[in-house]
Amino acid sequence: MKLRNFALSSIALACMATTGTVAAEDEWVDVYGKIMLTLDKVDEDNGDDQWEVNSNASRFGVKGKGAAGNLEAFYQLEWEVDIADESKEKNIKSRNQFVGVRGGFGEILGGRSDTPTKKLQKKIDLFGDLQGDIKHTFNAEVRASNIVQYSTPKMGGFKAKLALLPGEDTGSNDGLADATSIALEYKTGGLNLGLSMDSDVEGENVDTTRIMAQYKMDAWQFGLMYQDTDNNGTDGDGIMASVKYSSGDNAFKLQVIDSDAWEAGVSSKIKYTSQTSIGWDHKLGKKTTFFTYLTLSEEGANEDEDSIFGIGLVQKF
Numbered sequence: 001m002k003l004r005n006f007a008l009s010s011i012a013l014a015c016m017a018t019t020g021t022v023a024a025e026d027e028w029v030d031v032y033g034k035i036m037l038t039l040d041k042v043d044e045d046n047g048d049d050q051w052e053v054n055s056n057a058s059r060f061g062v063k064g065k066g067a068a069g070n071l072e073a074f075y076q077l078e079w080e081v082d083i084a085d086e087s088k089e090k091n092i093k094s095r096n097q098f099v100g101v102r103g104g105f106g107e108i109l110g111g112r113s114d115t116p117t118k119k120l121q122k123k124i125d126l127f128g129d130l131q132g133d134i135k136h137t138f139n140a141e142v143r144a145s146n147i148v149q150y151s152t153p154k155m156g157g158f159k160a161k162l163a164l165l166p167g168e169d170t171g172s173n174d175g176l177a178d179a180t181s182i183a184l185e186y187k188t189g190g191l192n193l194g195l196s197m198d199s200d201v202e203g204e205n206v207d208t209t210r211i212m213a214q215y216k217m218d219a220w221q222f223g224l225m226y227q228d229t230d231n232n233g234t235d236g237d238g239i240m241a242s243v244k245y246s247s248g249d250n251a252f253k254l255q256v257i258d259s260d261a262w263e264a265g266v267s268s269k270i271k272y273t274s275q276t277s278i279g280w281d282h283k284l285g286k287k288t289t290f291f292t293y294l295t296l297s298e299e300g301a302n303e304d305e306d307s308i309f310g311i312g313l314v315q316k317f
Contacts, residue, residue, distance in 0.1 A: 026067035033060035035083060036129060038312035045304035055084040056312070057129040059095060068101055074109075075099040096143065106152045113149060115142045116161035116183030117196040117210050124214055124223030126242045126253040131308045132277035132295040137259040138227055138238055139267035140198055140208045144181070157188045165201060190216035202266045205232045219246045229264045236264030249283040253293075262300070272297040272306075287316040 036056040043049050061078030078095040100109030117140045125134045135141040149163040160183065167178035183196035192215070198208040212225040221244040228237040238259025245252045255277045262270040279293035290313055297306045 027064065028066070029062065029064035031060075031062050033317050034058060035315045036312060037083065038130070038310040040131075040308050040310035043307045045299070045306055053084045054310075055082045058083055061095070071101045071103040073099070073101050074107075098147075100149075104153065106150060108148070108150050110148045112143065112145045113147050113163075115140075115144050115147070115181035115198065115201060116149070116163050117181050117198045117201075117208065118142055119161070120183050120185070120194045120196045120210055120212055121225065122192065122194070122212065122214055122223070123221070124212060124225050124240065124242055126223075126244055126255050127277045127279065127293065127295065130277075130293060130295070130310070131297070132255060132257075132275055132293070134225075134240060134257065135267075135269050136271050136297075137257045137261065137273070137275055138240070139202060139229055139236075139261050139264065139270060140210060140227065141267075141269070142181075142198075142201055144179075144201065148176075157186050158184070159187075160184045203231070206230070206264075206266055208266075220244070221246075227259075227261065229261055229266060231264040231266050234264050236261040236266075251281040253277070253279040253281070272299050273301075273303065274298045289314040 035058045037058070038054050038056055040052045040054055041049075042052055057080050059078055059080050061076060063074075063076040063078075065072055065074040067073075075098065077097050080093040080095050082091055094112065096113050098109045098111030098113050100107055102108075121134065127133055144163070144165055146166055146168055147163050148166075149161060152160045163181040164177045165179035165181070166176050179198075179200040181196065181198045181201055183194060185192065185194045187193075192213070194210075194212045196210045198206075200206060202208070206229065208227065208229040210225065210227045213223070215222045223240075223242040225240045226237070228235065236259070238257065238261050240255065240257045240259075242253070242255040255275075257275045259273060261267075262273065275295055275297045277293060277295040279291060281289055281291040283289050290311075292311045294309045295307065298304070299306055
């Protein structure tokens with residue numbers, strides 16, 4: 001009931017503010033969201049063919065910042081909402097929710113947040129929240145609870161993040177840094193390079209290394225990511241490449257993934273060994289986009305072939 005009242009209050013606040021943002025002299029609050037609904041034709045190799053209406057991690061939230069002495073405090077509270085299938089208590093799920101402070105030293109936050117390794121994907125994944133999302137072929141896509149994270153200020157194009165995940169008395173793991181996620185980025189012009197390492201984030205003795213490169217040149221965006229995971233001596237790796245071309249209100253996208261990360265046996269979300277996705281986005285307005293896409297997938301050791309074709313609408317607020 002409290003969550004429902006809070007959500008209703010947030011919506012009311014958004015209606016009161018014509019821009020969705022409330023600003024005072026030292027404070028800034030934004031009520032925001034994204035609805036991404038698709039009509040999908042799913043064809044599976046086992047013969048299951050069906051039409052589906054999917055919500056694709058539609059979400060709403062509140063974020064803001066304000067003066068805290070000589071520092072700046074910031075916060076975010078975000079929830080996923082399923083506008084297509086689920087109702088009642090299953091309709092709302094928590095996403096990133098944290099509070100922190102920032103200043104000349106960098107920033108510190110605590111709560112629930114995507115790990116530095118997950119954040120390192122940047123916008124290389126062109127089909128996030130859809131069937132072509134890399135979470136279906138790669139592990140390390142973790143939104144961690146009980147996280148404490150420090151981010152350095154930018155130093156000559158470099159920036160680093162260190163996240164500590166306490167075990168909180170789970171067996172023998174009860175220290176401050178039972179699991180760690182570290183990322184280093186370098187950005188100059190249209191080039192963005194990154195390296196990250198997760199240790200024990202997805203289980204004891206599970207180590208993941210991720211390397212990414214992104215380059216933007218005029219209307220083109222290129223992305224490349226490589227990842228390797230070692231789970232107690234069992235190895236799995238994968239590579240992803242993507243390209244996006246924008247022209248006016250249109251964007252054309254291609255993404256290819258090949259991965260055997262499932263062999264490491266880390267994440268239950270991994271379903272596919274390879275995926276090829278193509279898509280077209282067309283902006284109908286500043287916050288409204290129509291899109292269509294096709295994803296072809298090979299599943300598991302048997303390489304069963306699945307496909308999904310969809311049309312959708314994104315509405316942001």
